[in-house]
Amino acid sequence: MTELRDRAVSGAIVINHRQAETRVRLVGAIDSALRQQASDSMGLALMGGTPVVLDASEATFVDSSGVAFVIQLAGAMREAGIDLSLYDPEGVLRATLDLVGLAGLVKTAQA
Numbered sequence: 099m100t101e102l103r104d105r106a107v108s109g110a111i112v113i114n115h116r117q118a119e120t121r122v123r124l125v126g127a128i129d130s131a132l133r134q135q136a137s138d139s140m141g142l143a144l145m146g147g148t149p150v151v152l153d154a155s156e157a158t159f160v161d162s163s164g165v166a167f168v169i170q171l172a173g174a175m176r177e178a179g180i181d182l183s184l185y186d187p188e189g190v191l192r193a194t195l196d197l198v199g200l201a202g203l204v205k206t207a208q209a
Contacts, residue, residue: 109157111139111167113146120146122171124157124191128164136167140174149181151207154191164191165198172203183207 109126122143143150152171154160168191175182184204186192195201 109159111135113139113142115142115146116148119148120150121153122150123153123155124160124164126156127159127161128157128167128191129159129161130163132167133163136163136170140167140171143171144174144178144180147180149183150175152182152184152186152191152204154184154186155188157186157188157190160191160194165194165200168195168203169200 109124109128109132111128111132112123112125114121114123120143122139152168172182182204183206184191185207195203
């Protein structure tokens, strides 16, 4: 597990490489304070070379910076030919994507 966390912020992006997938976990508030973590996380997710699950089950808030991260992650995965899916049982990220007209950007993952 690779965790990129800055104690001064209220959120984090955590990368878990597994044999069959890479899980990108959004924890807490996903906002502009995580800009560097988001950039670093994208590279780490690509390095796994396995399908990526964007896990928003621990996200409590997503602002426009968080949406930008998802857009960039989706584009990077598409260019690399890596499948990306969203696990969001609480619907925090899905609701935000719906609000800005990006509901179809990432397919829904099973648990």
